[in-house]
Amino acid sequence: MIKSKYILFIVLGLFLIQLNACKVSKGFEALEEYNYFEAKHLFEKSLNKEASPAAYGLSVIYLRKDNPFHNLDSAYHYALLSVESYSKVKHKKHEKWQEDLSYNLRKAKQHREKISDIGFKVTVLENSVKGYQSFIVKYPWSSKIEQAELKRDSLAFLNAKTENTSFALSSFLEKYPDNKWVSQAQSLLYRAQYDETVMKGETETYVKFIDKYPNNPLVKEAQLQIYQIESKDNTIQSYYSFINNYSNNPHVADAWKKLYRLSISDYTRKNVEQFEKQYPDFPFPELIAEDLKLIEQQLFPFVSNNKYGFMNGEGQEKIAPSFDYAGPFNNGLAVVLDNNHFGYINKNGQIMIPIQFEEAMDFSKGRAIVQVNGMYGVIDVSGNYVLPPQFIDIGGYVEGVTYAQSPKGFQYFDLDGELAFDLIFQEAFSFNNGMAKVKTHTLNAYIDRKGNYVCKVTNGKIRYFSDSLFVHEMRDSSCLIFANGSYLENQCYDQIGVLSENRAIVEKDGKYGYINRNGEVSIPLKYIPFPNYFQFAQFKNAHVVFKKGNRYAMMDSLGGSVLPALFEGIGDYGELIPITKGDLWGYTNHNVRLKIKYQYDFAFAFIDGTAIVEKDNYFGVIDLNNEIIFPMVFESIKRVNKQLFLVKKDGRFGLYSKEGEAIVETTYQRIIELDDGLFKLVKNNEISYYNALKNKKIIANK
Structure with missing residues (x-):
C-alpha cells in the first residue's frame, strides 16, 4: 500500500512538472504569435516551478x-x-530548457543587457550625476558601466568646476577620488x-593664505605676490625694505640681485664700488668682484673649428671657442648654445644662468625671453623668472x-612680471608712443599704458593715423575718427594711406589727393591712380611723383609743380632728380634742365652728393x-650711411667709403651691421669685425 502511494506521488510530480513545462512552452508559442494576454497568463502560472524561463518571457x-x-x-x-x-535549478533542467525552449543563461543575460542598454539611453538623455549613479547601482552587470562612470565623473567635475569653490571641488574629490579629472580638480x-x-x-x-594652506603649491605664487607687492615700485628702497621685512621669503636673493642691478644700472666701475660701500651685507660679493674685473672689457664672438668663443678688440682670445653658438654681451651676459640648449655666460666665460633653455634671446633692459618645453618665459640678469615659461608667445x-x-589670450606685463592691467585680448601688439593696438571678440581698439581704451570700434578695423586721429577702415570706406569715437566731418574716403612727412594719400571716386595730420585736405583729390601708387606716391624729401596722362610729374608738399609731366619715370627728390623718357635714365635739376644725360639703365637718388647708378x-x-x-x-651697391657703402663683387661683399676707397675688401660671404658703425664680417665660417667709428680697423682672432 505504501509503495503504491509512493509510486502515485512520483507520477503526480512528473505530471505537474510536465504540465508546468508545457505551460512555459505554450507561453513562448503564444509570445511568438503576439498573443501577449495568453503568454503573460501562462508565464505567470509557471513562475513558481519554471522561474527562469517564465521570468524571461514576462520580461x-x-x-x-x-x-x-x-x-x-x-x-x-x-x-x-x-x-x-x-x-537555482539542476543541470538537467538547464538541458531540458535548452532542448524544449531554446532557452539558456546566455540568452537571459543578453536580454538583461538589452534592458540595461535601454536604461543607459534613458540615463544619457537625463544626463545628471544622480541619474548616472543610479544606473551604475541598478545595472552593475552592464557593459556600459565604464561609460556611465566616465559620464558621471565628467558631469560632476563640470558642476564642481562651474561652481568653482573650494567646498564644491573638495566634495568632488572626496566622492570620486579615482576619476580622470582628479589632477584638474586638485589644481x-x-x-x-x-x-x-x-x-x-x-x-x-x-600671508594668511600661506599660514592656512602651507601645502598648497600656490604658496609659491603667494610668496611671489608678496615680493611683487612690496617691491612693485621697482626701486632700491622697495627692494631693501622687502629684504628687511620678509627675510624668510624665497625671493630675498632675487631682491638683493635686483637691488644690485638697479644700483649699477649704468654698469660703471664707479657705481659698483659705491654699491659695495653702501651695502656691506650684500650676500653676493662674488658678483661685485666679477663686475669690477670685467665691466669695462669689450668682447666679440668669433668662430674657430665651428665653435664659438670670444676675443677682445685686439683679436686676443679671452673665452675659448667651445660653444655651438654665442651672441653679443648685453648687461654683462651673452647667450650661448651647447648641446642644443641655451644659457648665459659672463665675460669670464663662467656660466651664470644654466644652459637649459630651448631658445634664449639676448638681454635687453635687463630681461631676456627664454623657451622651456615649447613655452616662453622671461628671466632677469640673475636667471630668475620674471614671467614663468607658460606662454605661447612673448613680445619684446x-x-x-x-x-x-x-x-586664454594676450595680456600685458611690466618689467617685474606684474600684470600691467587686468584685461585679456584676442590679439595684441607692442606699445608705440604710449598706445598699443588690440583686438577682442567684439572690438578693434587702441589702449593706453593703463589699459584704458583710447579709441575703439565694433565693426571693421582701426589704425593709428596721428596724435589725435585714427582711421576706421570698413568694407567699402575709410573714415577719420577722434579718440572719443566721433568722426571728422566729411572725412570719409575709399582709402586712406599712412601719414608720411605730414601727408597721407586719400582716394575717393577714382581720384586721389593728400591730407595732413589733422585730416585737412592739403592737396585736392584730382590725381589719377597709377599701378602701386600707394607705395610710389608717398612723400619723400617733401616731394612726390604723380601721373598725368601717360607721363609722370613731381610736386612739392603744397601741390606746387616741381617737374612737369614730361617723363616716363621719376625717382626720389634730391640734389638732382632721376628721370627717364624712354629706356635710359639721367638726372635733371630743379629747373628741369638735364644735368646728366640719359645713359643709365636705372638711377637712384642723390644723397650727400653721390648717387648709385646701374648699367x-x-x-x-x-x-x-x-x-x-x-x-x-x-x-650690387647698398648705401649703409652717408659715409659707407656695402658692395658686392664676384659674389663677395666689402665696404667702400663715399670717396670710392675699399675700406673692407670684397672677400666676405656676408657683412652684417650689428650696431651703428660695427659690422660683422663672415668668411669661410670665420667671423671678424669692422668698427667704422672707434678704431676703423678689422678685428680678427689671432
Missing part, C-alpha cells in the same frame, strides 16, 4: 512596446529574476583656496611692457658732375 512582454503591458521597470525586475533563478581646488583667501594687492591676505619689452600670449646689370656710384666714384663693376 520580454514588458519590454516590448506593441502591447498594453509595456513597463521598463517590470521588464528589468523579471530580467533580473530570470538570471538569478537560473542557477582648481588649489586655485579656489587661493582666490577665496587672498585679496589682490593686500600683503596680509597672502617696449616702453616698459611686453605682451604675452597664453591659452648693363652692373652698379657704380657717381657724383653731381657724373664723375665715376665707384666703377661700374659691382653686382
Whole structure:
C-alpha cells in the first residue's frame, strides 16, 4: 500500500512538472504569435516551478512596446529574476530548457543587457550625476558601466568646476577620488583656496593664505605676490625694505640681485664700488668682484673649428671657442648654445644662468625671453623668472611692457612680471608712443599704458593715423575718427594711406589727393591712380611723383609743380632728380634742365652728393658732375650711411667709403651691421669685425 502511494506521488510530480513545462512552452508559442494576454497568463502560472524561463518571457512582454503591458521597470525586475533563478535549478533542467525552449543563461543575460542598454539611453538623455549613479547601482552587470562612470565623473567635475569653490571641488574629490579629472580638480581646488583667501594687492591676505594652506603649491605664487607687492615700485628702497621685512621669503636673493642691478644700472666701475660701500651685507660679493674685473672689457664672438668663443678688440682670445653658438654681451651676459640648449655666460666665460633653455634671446633692459618645453618665459640678469615659461608667445619689452600670449589670450606685463592691467585680448601688439593696438571678440581698439581704451570700434578695423586721429577702415570706406569715437566731418574716403612727412594719400571716386595730420585736405583729390601708387606716391624729401596722362610729374608738399609731366619715370627728390623718357635714365635739376644725360639703365637718388647708378646689370656710384666714384663693376651697391657703402663683387661683399676707397675688401660671404658703425664680417665660417667709428680697423682672432 505504501509503495503504491509512493509510486502515485512520483507520477503526480512528473505530471505537474510536465504540465508546468508545457505551460512555459505554450507561453513562448503564444509570445511568438503576439498573443501577449495568453503568454503573460501562462508565464505567470509557471513562475513558481519554471522561474527562469517564465521570468524571461514576462520580461520580454514588458519590454516590448506593441502591447498594453509595456513597463521598463517590470521588464528589468523579471530580467533580473530570470538570471538569478537560473542557477537555482539542476543541470538537467538547464538541458531540458535548452532542448524544449531554446532557452539558456546566455540568452537571459543578453536580454538583461538589452534592458540595461535601454536604461543607459534613458540615463544619457537625463544626463545628471544622480541619474548616472543610479544606473551604475541598478545595472552593475552592464557593459556600459565604464561609460556611465566616465559620464558621471565628467558631469560632476563640470558642476564642481562651474561652481568653482573650494567646498564644491573638495566634495568632488572626496566622492570620486579615482576619476580622470582628479589632477584638474586638485589644481582648481588649489586655485579656489587661493582666490577665496587672498585679496589682490593686500600683503596680509597672502600671508594668511600661506599660514592656512602651507601645502598648497600656490604658496609659491603667494610668496611671489608678496615680493611683487612690496617691491612693485621697482626701486632700491622697495627692494631693501622687502629684504628687511620678509627675510624668510624665497625671493630675498632675487631682491638683493635686483637691488644690485638697479644700483649699477649704468654698469660703471664707479657705481659698483659705491654699491659695495653702501651695502656691506650684500650676500653676493662674488658678483661685485666679477663686475669690477670685467665691466669695462669689450668682447666679440668669433668662430674657430665651428665653435664659438670670444676675443677682445685686439683679436686676443679671452673665452675659448667651445660653444655651438654665442651672441653679443648685453648687461654683462651673452647667450650661448651647447648641446642644443641655451644659457648665459659672463665675460669670464663662467656660466651664470644654466644652459637649459630651448631658445634664449639676448638681454635687453635687463630681461631676456627664454623657451622651456615649447613655452616662453622671461628671466632677469640673475636667471630668475620674471614671467614663468607658460606662454605661447612673448613680445619684446617696449616702453616698459611686453605682451604675452597664453591659452586664454594676450595680456600685458611690466618689467617685474606684474600684470600691467587686468584685461585679456584676442590679439595684441607692442606699445608705440604710449598706445598699443588690440583686438577682442567684439572690438578693434587702441589702449593706453593703463589699459584704458583710447579709441575703439565694433565693426571693421582701426589704425593709428596721428596724435589725435585714427582711421576706421570698413568694407567699402575709410573714415577719420577722434579718440572719443566721433568722426571728422566729411572725412570719409575709399582709402586712406599712412601719414608720411605730414601727408597721407586719400582716394575717393577714382581720384586721389593728400591730407595732413589733422585730416585737412592739403592737396585736392584730382590725381589719377597709377599701378602701386600707394607705395610710389608717398612723400619723400617733401616731394612726390604723380601721373598725368601717360607721363609722370613731381610736386612739392603744397601741390606746387616741381617737374612737369614730361617723363616716363621719376625717382626720389634730391640734389638732382632721376628721370627717364624712354629706356635710359639721367638726372635733371630743379629747373628741369638735364644735368646728366640719359645713359643709365636705372638711377637712384642723390644723397650727400653721390648717387648709385646701374648699367648693363652692373652698379657704380657717381657724383653731381657724373664723375665715376665707384666703377661700374659691382653686382650690387647698398648705401649703409652717408659715409659707407656695402658692395658686392664676384659674389663677395666689402665696404667702400663715399670717396670710392675699399675700406673692407670684397672677400666676405656676408657683412652684417650689428650696431651703428660695427659690422660683422663672415668668411669661410670665420667671423671678424669692422668698427667704422672707434678704431676703423678689422678685428680678427689671432
